[in-house]
Amino acid sequence: MRIAGPSPHRERLAPYVLVAPAVLIIVGLRLWPLALGVNFSFTGDGELNGSPVGLDNYLELAADPLFQISLRNVGLLVLLLPLAVAIPGLLATFIYLRVPGHRVYRSVYFFPAVLSPVIVGAIFNLLLGYDGPLNSVLAALGTGPVDWLGEPGIAMFTVVGVHVWATFGMALVVFLAGFSTLDSSLLDAARVDGASLGRTIWHVIVPGLTRTIQFVFVTTMIGMLTSMFGLLFVMTSGGPEGATYLPEYYIWHQQGQMSRPALASAASTVLFVVMLVAGLLQITLLRRAGRQD
Structure with missing residues (x-):
């Protein structure tokens, strides 16, 4: 007696049935609210609440000095992004190559990722205060104190540095997962050929982890643009002089x-477009670099 298997029609439908719940959640909780927000950005605030105002909100954003500063800071984050990705990448490489104490390092590096941004900000407010421990050490070395959070030209770099320290543990875990897909025979061949650590990283590890690097680049950029509010609120409150x-x-x-x-919705729409364009450019550049290698 032959048992009939699933029909070809059902097999073709199975993937769509499995994906459908996730698609519905994305559409209902992401795309639909996004569309509503974009539509709301073309309406007015206050007395004009709900009334169409065309591009007035976007024109106001373009003339707002604070929003111009925020966009310049986005450019700064994009410039610092390779460094924010390289740090966990190098540390993951050392852990993968089993440097002494690599198991301890893995736990230590990931620990800051479980801390609340509010806690991290409060800790670094104490460490980086004008009369804090770091400036005391600098004074002992004969260097004048630095106003890490009160100097407009320094404050943004300080907050970004704290954010990278607090979040690179998650990227490190992703890199370690990527290493599990790397062909170990290539590393063995490089070791036999006497390749230096730098050449091994550049010619073996980086090409082998191209997709992982692309993923970390995009997720790190999204984190820097959308997950720094807690640190900014606790450490600088947007100051000094709106510099952060x-x-x-x-x-x-x-x-x-x-x-x-409505103006906030317009700013959200601009932020979404900036993230989309920057992400696509990064992926394109990384793919070209991978093909050239």
């Missing part, structure tokens, strides 16, 4: 402090 404003902080300020949800 980012679009997400600007959005919160307009929505929560100024009661201008």
